[in-house]
Amino acid sequence: MYELLQAIFNGDEKDALHQLIYALSASGKRYFLRNEILLFFADYCDQSQKPAYFYYSSSVGKLIHYTHEIILEEENTWLVVRPRIANQEVWKLTANFSRFEQMTPQALLDVRDRLVNRYQPHILEIDLQPFYEGSSRVDDARNIGQGLAFLNRYLCNQLLSDPQYWVEMLFQALRRLQYNDIRLLLNDRIPSGIQLAKQIKQALKLLSKRSPNEPYEKFRFDLQQLGFEPGWGNTTARISETLELLDRLIYSPEPAILETFVARVPAVFRVVLISIHGWVGQEDVLGRDETLGQVIYVLEQARSLENKLCEEIKLAGLDLLGIKPHVIILTRLIPNCEGTFCNLRLEKVQDTENAWILRVPFGEFNPEITNNWISKFEIWPYLEQFALDAEKELLAQFQGKPNLIIGNYSDGNLVAFLLSRWLKVTQCNIAHSLEKPKYLFSNLYWQDLEDQYHFSAQFTADLISMNAADFIITSSYQEIVGTPDTIGQYESYKWFTMPQLYHVVDGIDLFSPKFNLVPPGINENIFFPYSQKEKRDFNLRTQVHDLLFNREDPQIFGHLDHPNKRPIFAFAPITSVKNLTGLAECFGKSQALQERCNLILLSSKLHPDEATNLEEVEEIQKLHEIIDQYHLYGKIRWVGMRIPSSDLGEAYRVVADSQGIYVHFARFESFGRSILEAMISGLPSFATQFGGSLEIIENQENGFNLNPMDLEGTAKKILDFLDQCDTDAEYWHEVSEWMSQRIHHKYNWHLHSNQLLLLAKIFSFWNFVAPENNEARDRYMETLFHLIYKPRAEKILEKHMGG
Template identity: 80%
Template sequence: MYELFEAVWNSDEKTVLRQLIDVLNTSGKRYFLRNQILQTFADYCQQSQKPAYFYHSSSLGKLIHYTHEIIMEDEYSWFVVRPRIASQEVWQCKADFTSFEQMTPQALLDVSDRLVNRHQDRILEIDLHPFYEGSPRIDDPRNIGQGLAFLNRYLSSQLLTEPQHWLELLYLALHKINYEGIELLIGDRIPSGIQLAKQIKLALKFLSQQPPEEPYEKFRSRFQQLGFEPGWGNTAARVRETLELFERLIYSPEPAILETFVARVPAVFRVVLISIHGWVAQEDVLGRDETLGQVIYVLEQARSLENKLREEIKLAGLEFLGIKPHVIILTRLIPNCEGTFCNLRLEKVEGTQNAWILRVPFGEFNPEITNNWISKFDIWPYLETFAADAQRELLAEFQGKPNLIVGNYSDGNLVAFLLSHSLKVTQCNIAHSLEKPKHLFSNLYWQDLEDKYHFSAQFTADLISMNAADFIITSSYQEIVGTPDTIGQYESYKWFTMPQLYHVVDGIDLFSPKFNFVPPGVNENIFFPYSQKSDRDPELSKQVRELLFSSEDPQIFGRLDNLHKRPIFAIATFTPIKNLTGLVECFGKSQALQEHCNLILLASKLYPHEAINPEEAGEIQKLHDIINEYHLQGKIRWLGMRLPSRNLGEAYRVIADCQGIYVQFARFESFGRCILEAMISGLPTFATQFGASLEIIENQEDGFNINPTDLEGTANKILEFLEECDTHPQHWQEVSEWMTQRIHNRYNWHSHTNQLLLLTKIFSFWNFIAPENNEARDRYMETLFHLIYKPRAEKILEKHMGG
């Protein structure tokens, strides 16, 4: 960036920059974000009649486009510049424009504290950089999130350059694999890696003389004499394939061979999936509004994992030993459960043989609080005792330790850290969404927001768990590092201030192979294309059609005047971020859209008095007001209810029968389960450009990505599509089929589960061969937990006990 600043300083563009800073100063503000900076620059260029190239291609134009923040002080202007994804720099310019200088993040954090009048000379600095020094890391930002592929290449190259050393490590790693004390893969008769390589040749010679389909049990005794225990395969052919893979790995290591071999290693039998605050139950309970997606994710993941583990155990030849997979969804038991099963200690996951929901109660403290559902913002004081109680329950249920612990959301990830640290088990984090980037300036003004959100505990918990995790899986690339124009959710933790509490000067290494992009799937038994007529229930279809278009119910608002219009379908909860009111306003402002379409909304509530908080009540009332303001009666239908999953799947298909469309209008969407459901059902889907939908739809012409802040532009984009469909009827069908195939091929639970288990095995091996940094890192995380997190959580508990 130095060259770019120098180019501006050494040209007439320096004068333009000075004038631009003066314009910003006249606003009376001192803190400016990228959108406002770009808009101010665009307005300046227009008013000054600058040529078009100046805005885009001049040195100053490039500098402004790279700038994400500007902070004004009396003597300096501070620029936070992002020249490329995952790379931010701080530059300071003198107010008289005599000089510029690159500065440290620490300097910027001091400036930020002064901005809100909360600066102090000495403050705790959190720096995680030393724990990533010396570790292999990804070089190219485009490969961030592909840690598995990176480690496969790295380990293969190590096997090639130091074959004897790595052969011994492989031997030790395989030799320690067991199930409840039963040796697997390699027995004590093989004392070293060198001997293992020799024994493989003898074993392959023996196997070549066996019928390919010969069951493992029939030659087990002879195989054990050669030093090999169960786990290589269920037939002579399968065992031979696995040993041949291992031999190839020893003598000609390649990433693809390593991955294929590791996939066959039976090293995972027991898995814990943690979802603490989610109101986790089945029978279409599936969480509260704020946790619905998370609960569905965990339940479907559990089913897929148990099924995959069962398949792996069978192919490894371990069924005859009575080995079975065991998957537990760990959540909290809620005594006052409003007629659900959330007060049941143990509940079997439907569609599985040995996957269970295990509910552990919070310690009592104040039963008026702990006996009820607790918001994700208030849950922090109860997690440490929950983790200790849950550990005892898990060990009793498993009759041993798990092989993998997966946290979900900030609270579940913290519990995963506590359990993994105590049990010495591989930890995986899944954030789904992080609150810090969702709430603008939430770290800077944390003290003002503390009573409501308790961000000090949450952001500290995030720092601890994301750095302690052995690996992190995300649903999208942008979740980690955003886009060229936006900062990623994890990237927002790279540096930030919590004024008068601490400064984070390096919070996470975005280039660490621990980050892995592993998108979830969709339940294709429930959500499948509308064109699969033979799989649809005609009676259910009729019921859902009537519900969507015509039947009367106290929880349905609106009758449609013209049922022949194309339906626009939307599903959302009532939060400002989900922005259902924005969609209705967009529809209300466009007469052309109203002439072409009906708007059908599926939300969980209909009236403000049904809301669980003032924010939700305000959004519901706002939607009613917009309907009245734009006189949308007869053009809109609003179902204030939650449909059972089976009915929901049919609802998408009924809309597709009418050649309708789906619109997701969120201001930001970290992933968007409903986008997957709509697309795989065959609905052409328009979704927000802010978040993961850019990757889900991956529409190069930007035809289906919408800007929810541009109501007119969104309406025009939808109208362009509808007019194309009217002119060329096959266009709707072509888009429908493309979207269905996109989800079917890329977003499926089979692929997700394969990747999750591969990651578990690779990172377990990685931790086995390189444990030094992990121990130091975990000590640091433990310090943050006890010295920062616990005191913050105790303050919340004091408030709860006082209430």
């Protein structure tokens, strides 16, 4: 970047940059983000009659396309430049353009504070970088999120460089495995790693004389005599394969061998999935709008994990000992549960043998609040006591410690941090969506937003849990480090200011192997292709078709004058981020779309009096106003009711029966479950270009990625698709098929559970053989918890208590 700036300052383009900065300052604003900067630059190029290449290929053009922020001060211009993914730099240009210099993040945070008139000269600086110093790191930004592959290579290299030490550590790690005081894998007849290597040969010799399918119990005693306890396999062939993998790992370690061997090690039996603030239930509950996706996720994850653990236990031959997996979804008990089972302490997860929802109540404090559902923004004062109470309940329920604790969302991740710290258990974090990047400038103006959102507690909780976690799984690469044009959700925690509270000068190491890309699956019993006629229920199809196209109901708005037109379908909660209003306006502004299509919207609410917050009220009213403004009567159906998942699955298929399309028009989407649901149903799907949907659809021509800010461009993309469908009768079917197959093969719960359990085992082994200053790091996290988080949470509690 220095060379680029040097070229500008020493060349003919210096005046162009100066004029652009002058144009920015003339606007009266002082803070500009990337999209605004690009618009100003495009206007400048147009008004200055610059040649076409100048916008992209000139030195100034390159600089502007790398620039994500510009802050104007009286004496200086500050640029936050991102020359490549996961790498940001701060540059200061003097007002007279006489010189430029690279600055520290600390200097930039001071500037941001001055911008909002909340600068203080001495402020707490949070710097996590020392805890990652000397740690192994991914060296290429393209491999961020592939921590498992990195660790496998690293551990194999260590085995090669110092085989005697690492074989001993491998032996110690295997030797400590047990279940309820039952020794697994190894007994005291094998006292060392060297002896283990020798005994493997003896065991393989013994097994070679037996039939491959002979059950383990027939020769269990013989293996125990050699030092091998249960857990290696359920048949001669399986045990031989596992021991051969270990033998190869000792003598010629390779990443693929390590991964395959570790996948077979019986190290995980009890798993906790923490999802606290939603209505976590099964019958007519499935969360509220703000937690619906999360609740579905943890229920499906629990089922899948139990299935996978059952399979592993059986293949390891441990079912003969009566060992069963035990999965618990930990959530809060809500006494005033509005007719649901959310006041039930223990509820079995449907279609499982031993997976349960365990509900623990919040400490009462003020029962008028704690006995009811509490928004995710108000939950913070109750989490520490919840964790203390949950610890006792979990130990009693499991009759032992869990092997893995998985947090979901900011609140669940904080509780996961506390429980894993107390219980000394491997911690996994899943954010789903981080609020800080979702709410623009939420950290800079946190004081103005505190009464409504309490971001000071939440962002502190995020910092604590993401750094304390042993590993983090994300649904997409962009969730971590964004795209060349956008900053990732976790990347937004790299440095930021909470004016007059603290500065984060290094909040997370994006190159840490703790980051792992493990996308979720989809329930293929509910969401499956429309073409699978034999799986569809004719009566359900009739009912759902009637719901979407014909039925009159107080919760349905609109009658379709021409129901045979191709339907555009959208399913989303009523929020400004999900942007159903933007889709309706796009439809309203395009006569061509109205002539060829109907618009069908499915949300949980239709009338303003059903809203639970001001944002919902405004969005519902705005949607009605757009329908009226563009005279969309007869062209739109708006179904405002919560429907069961089975009906939703059929809704996608019914729209596909009519060769319709699905549109996900969110301003930002961290991932997008509904995109998976629509695509696997065989519904050609268009989705926002801002977020994880880029990776879900991943089409080369970008034809199905939409900019929700560009209504005209969106209409054109949809119309271009319809034109191709009209020209080529097979085109709709071809797109339908490749989208469905993509989800089936890449986004399934079997793959998810395999990868998740493998990560848990590898990171547990990693922490055992090569702990990297974790105790010092966790002490630092505890300090942030007690000195920053708790005082912020106590302020919320005072408000709840009426103080």
